[in-house]
Amino acid sequence: MEVTIDKNSGYCFGVEFAIQMAEDELAHEETLYCLGDIVHNRMEVERLHQRGLRIIDREQLAELHDCKVLIRAHGEPPETYALALRNNLELIDASCPVVLKLQNRVKHAFDLSQRQDGQIVIYGQPGHAEVAGLTGQTGNRAIIVMTEADLDQIDFARPVTLFSQTTKSTAGFYKMKALMEARITAAGGALESFDANDSICRQVSNREPQLAKFAALHDVIIFVSGRKSSNGKALFSVVQQFNARSYFVENETELEDEWFAGAQTVGICGATSTPLWLMQQVQARIEAVGELV
Structure with a gap:
């Protein structure tokens, strides 16, 4: 049985950058705080915890003073930076450059x-850290949509951006765009007042056609990702x-031997938050299964 790891899977630039910044700090610090999971992958969070990374929530952040806190790739709203100034916190800012650029675009569009x-609408997962950072640029007045029912929050007689x-699906974004255009037309509004911005990271969107080809090449696909990962669900x-014959696992312990019955080739792939070392552990476990059958 041939087992292959997809060469295009694994950390995107933003996540890799954040992990590297954390490891660089932990090389000379016993403890480093991180606001929220540094990556939506439980195995990687546990690995870094052993190195001294401590995950905190917003309530815990408010209690901290005079220490270092890592801002992960998802970015943060303006109030986080204001709190850091008040509490004399040194922020190790690992916000993804793509996310920071989008935050600036949202802020500019909101001011306009x-x-x-007009209204600012974000196609994204409510409660997601990146979405919180984006809506923060609008004083939390942006409308968040994920489903067609969410569109009821929008006044389509007014301008919409x-x-x-x-990290959302490209297909999902364009489906939402089409639904919004239909609502505008039905409400008698002008499509000229609708400004749709495809702000999906191309490192993410380009993986969709690559994954489609990879999945079709193999008898069985094992997709490795943390269950909190929005990108993982989309991919x-x-x-x-x-x-x-595709299966979603967090790690090698979740593999079932019967999945590989009769398989000649197995492909392993993952989300932008999936570390290579974890996919390699899954590969080793599958290869052990192959030696037994």
Whole structure:
């Protein structure tokens, strides 16, 4: 049985940058605080915990003073930086450059919309850290949408500017765009007042066609990702479309031997938050299964 790891899977630039910054700090610090999971992968969070990285929430952040705190790739709203100044916190800012650029675009669009009685809409997962950072640029007045039912929050007679969380599905974004255009037409509004911005990271969106090809090449696909990962859910749905024998696991302990019955080739792939070392552990476990059958 041949087992292959997809060369295009694994950390995107933003996540790799954040992990490296954490490791660089922990090389000379016993403890480093991180606001939220540094990456949506439980195994990697546990590995870094052993190195001294301590995950905190916003309530815990408010209690900290005179120490270092890592800002992960997802970015943060303005109030986090204001709190850091008040509490004399040194921020190790690992915000992804793509996310920071999007935050600036959202802020600029919001300022403009205020003069035009417009609305800022974010296609993204409510409660997601990146989405919180984006809505923070609007004083938390942006409208968050994930489903068609969420569109009921929007007044389509007024101007609308749409952005996307950087890790969402491209197909999902364009489906939402089409639904919004239909609503505008039905409400008698002008499509000229609708500004849709495809702000999905191309490191993420380019993986969809690559994964589709990879999934079709193998008898069985094992998709490795943390279950909290929005990107992982989106990419796994792509894999499932092209290979019915696709399975989602967090680590090698979740593998089932019967999945590989009769398989000649197995492909391993993952999300932008999946470390290579974890996919390699999954590969080793599958190869051990192959030696037994």
